[in-house]
Amino acid sequence: MKYLTGGMLALLAGISGTAMGDEGMWTLDHLPVQQIQQRYGFTPSAQWIDLVQHASVRLAEGCSGSFVSANGLVMTNHHCANGCLSQLSGKGRNYMDDGFVADRREDEAKCPTMEINQLDAITDVTARVNAATAGTHGAARMAAIRAIDSRIEQECIAGHASQWRCDVVSLYHGGRYALYRYRRYQDVRLVFAPEQGIAFFGGDPDNFNFPRYDMDVTFFRAYVDGKPASTPKFLKFSPQGPKAGQLTFVVGNPGSTQRETPWTALQAMRDNQLIPAWGRLSEMRGVLWDYSRRGSQQATAADDTLFGLDNSLKVYGGWLETLNDPAFAHRKQVQDQDLREWIAADAGRRQRFGDPWATLQQAEDRSHELATPYSVIEAGSGFASSLFKQARTLVRAAAERQKPDAERLPAYRDANLPALQQAVASTAAYDRDYDETTLAWSLEKMRQRLGSDAPFVHEVLGRQSPEQKAQALLTGSRLSDPAYREKLWQGGAAAIAASTDPMIVLARQIDPQARALRKQYEDEVVAPVTQASEAIAQARFARDGANSYPDATFSPRLSFGKVVGWNEAGKPVAPFTDIAGLYRRATGAAPYQLPDSWLKARAALDPATPMDFVTDNDIIGGNSGSPVIDQNGHAVGLIFDGNIHSLGGNFQYDGRQNRAVAVDTALLEQAIDKVYHLPRLARELDNGKL
């Protein structure tokens, strides 16, 4: 009986006979077609690839999505819409809590800062980049890369910055360079968002966990010239969702991974960045937790950032778990040692690759010294204020826009100016009390981290306490007024130089030191680490050959896999949850409190309808909102998370436990009909057009 039970449990968990996980985040121009064919008996055709490429989109702020109708209808996650929902809320409306429905097309509401990018073409530019950087080192190399990147991107944009976005992407840590050209959509409007209570049912406690019961979806529409965009290449929406064991593809934009990173660099990252950030973000979470308890206005103001903090803290916790695992550390060290010995064993190799680990160690020692001032002063963790962020952008943009494109800081290149200007002009609600709280707190941390005797601290605070300084800055500043910001943007360097706005004065005052730190950090840490990592990646490539995928770079990737559960502490976790489970889990107390709409609809819903499911697709943060696509190119699900084991996926893919978590389209089909009664949206999904 034992074997049978075991077999039944495995079946229940959807565990197939394939032992190997489906590792890899592949670029769309180099798909492992043979591997997919061998494992699943399916060969993606050129037409299929072209469809999924154009139907999948990137949300510039850090998510993924897909077109699901010919008229620009975009499906993504609710948590990718947090920014827009918060910005549109206020004046008695709370779209996060209450959801949003555009009954008519005219009611679709423009998101103040949202931008969508659709991958149009990939061009290999490795030869051009290598030619332009040959023989350069350190700072000169950084400048050379920046210059050639800028030139290539400028040519690609060809003067149409509002239409095209062009990025030179470094793949395989500089083993390959590719130009990604995206169609840019800046007029993005909100069509439908459910209540946060169902989108993020289970809240932080359930985040990165499974079984899960979330309808983490939002629909937007891309507009061009005030009309719905024409998007003939879209994913047909499957009303059924997938089956256990079924082959699934995920196309999206995994943000970054560090699977190729040597142990020295991982250890330095852990000690110089991760652990300090773990403390700092934990403290900020505490501040916002208490702040949120003061009232609903405060809770609304903090909601978006609190969500981000919770999410980051779980991610960092998962990373620390992997980085502190002695077995992982040992494996990485052995890998590094093997490669070092392989290089050392041959004079030609020694000549070609040198000792990148020594370079790395030196750079990491420098990183140890620079990490704190860099974080506080240049990365801005000492100035957690939305008005400071605006001031920094305005001050830098005024200076950078006077330079040739190639010499600018990357964020201020022509390609990025439309998004920046959009942020400057944003009409998102501003909460003074909230901003003062986070600013006062961060100024206090600045003093603590740099020390009361640091000249920079004296310069910023003078004889004021962090509280006093925060108050003085915000009382005197007019930067909460979008029109005033717009005026400063238009006025350029002269307007900035003449401004007496205290926040502009502060940003102007610290900018030389911030820039100097940035340069130091780039020259003495980033450049040598990059170059050493490239040398190591190239040595590995020389030894092991190709057929691998590059680390993630927030550019479009495809992963393949299947719907499958896993074993947790010896017990199987089934790959699907259903609506019945949702109602069982609801306690009536947040975050397990269902919205009224769901309480009312209960009788009308089929309790056996699948809700969320897991697959072994290899994904990572940035994939949020990615479609789960079947062999027919239909959307059968919507990625919104990974399980807790997926967090270590930043460093290694473990197919035994690493799982992607998705909303089932069958749930969406039923909820749109029975819970939200949205015939307009249901019809569009059904017909593939408005």
Next chain:
Amino acid sequence: MKYLTGGMLALLAGISGTAMGDEGMWTLDHLPVQQIQQRYGFTPSAQWIDLVQHASVRLAEGCSGSFVSANGLVMTNHHCANGCLSQLSGKGRNYMDDGFVADRREDEAKCPTMEINQLDAITDVTARVNAATAGTHGAARMAAIRAIDSRIEQECIAGHASQWRCDVVSLYHGGRYALYRYRRYQDVRLVFAPEQGIAFFGGDPDNFNFPRYDMDVTFFRAYVDGKPASTPKFLKFSPQGPKAGQLTFVVGNPGSTQRETPWTALQAMRDNQLIPAWGRLSEMRGVLWDYSRRGSQQATAADDTLFGLDNSLKVYGGWLETLNDPAFAHRKQVQDQDLREWIAADAGRRQRFGDPWATLQQAEDRSHELATPYSVIEAGSGFASSLFKQARTLVRAAAERQKPDAERLPAYRDANLPALQQAVASTAAYDRDYDETTLAWSLEKMRQRLGSDAPFVHEVLGRQSPEQKAQALLTGSRLSDPAYREKLWQGGAAAIAASTDPMIVLARQIDPQARALRKQYEDEVVAPVTQASEAIAQARFARDGANSYPDATFSPRLSFGKVVGWNEAGKPVAPFTDIAGLYRRATGAAPYQLPDSWLKARAALDPATPMDFVTDNDIIGGNSGSPVIDQNGHAVGLIFDGNIHSLGGNFQYDGRQNRAVAVDTALLEQAIDKVYHLPRLARELDNGKL
């Protein structure tokens, strides 16, 4: 000129020719008399040692102090009095902010929970303990140690628990056992405390830093039978303070160090305890930071805990700095490896010591699994509420008091009951809103850390949110009433079993699981780690011989050293600060805001009066409040801190940079006269009696 300048700078910094640091926290019955004689030409006499032993005291809550008059006058730190000052405040009085002065002896105010211990005698009991534990392992060994400790302590107390406190102390990780008998003073009254603004001038930003400008002092008086205690052995108070380069002794109670701990255990401690605590306490700090901003009542309620959190976080930051230092890790690993090889090289040694590192690794793997539930459920981090703490004490005390002393949990042995009962009956102010805030937050963290699906979480929260649960518990509980708690204490097991107080019900309900976890943790982690550590310590002893000091154990120790600055990033730090510097540093904004008393007294003070100073005495947390003693047995200073480099002293003493920070008695002399105008106190310090 270069050499001369260098020499002058070294002189300025008070750097003497002695390269070696003055390492060691020595027990009073094994002082390195020869070493002191060789280095400083002074031999402590038996009479001198007897004096400093009896004149130095331990504050049971975790500090040190000294008698400075024959009538029980105790000098310690202001930050060691935080608890008492908060407890006595309320009803419009704020002794933390405003300070406290007893104009007449009758005004000296009893501290609700303070206990002072004066070391009376040390007896070696190694042979008795070893005989009682011979041949035992694991849980049996823990029980055997507990039993023999209890028996020895009972004999020592001899039925006079309110007079004597007796502790069996394991020194050299079980290499030696000593019985420490203390005179117990439970009637401790507040005589004088300055304002927090000068005691903790510079606040958290200056904490663990130097130059420093704090008058971190409080005077108490020990009473016996309602009268000032007779304390003929006391330190004469020096009105001059010390000179640069002068030999200094510190007698106090360093809490704990881990200098003998093998790397495997340090690494496990870092990953299983330190990093999680770093995040958790950071978050709690954020909660209390925001809570304190709500108003002065909230600030007062949170003040004490916030101070403790700030302090712990700096300590943990310093620990992480050392533990993450690759050079330190390497050195420890080499030490461990050397010792392993020394054992492996000889059959007799292999037989005697076994492979304690393997035992250690196994135990630490178990620690990784148990650390979180242990912290949440048994250590109580999931229930951050003063009423829960009371409930836990009452529930456990009722059960434990029914057992023979030897079978009880250590905290509930007869020796500890007076302190426990005092805490139960404490009339300290209770702040319901504050308690609810921390409880709600910690319940949320409990759910997060154990997971929403954990049976324990279901059992505690049921269908309530952490907020709801916290509110329900505190609304229904009567434990804020000291009389009610006293009644439950007196009622014992029957009263506890019959109680329907929701907090008692909760503590009762989770106690079996908490106890089971404790047992598991003790049997599977503590016992094997202790035994392995003992084996390693004994092997090291066998190889290297004696002449070393044991790791700190919050029992009285003496360290010797000298007044000396250090070099910071190549620049000398002078060993003294003065009153002139204090006024320069004051900005008018907290924590650099001087109290009115100091603003008014400015003209009357000699600006050249030394304020704080540093020595290279080897101290650690727990030494707060220790006297700095000269060769004549006079008090010349008052330890209140270490510099930032002293934090790594938990793991290694580095005499180049590790410094103790003390208040100069010359400052106290002047402030008592010119700032506070306290002729009664000045006279007592001058005359050595009331």
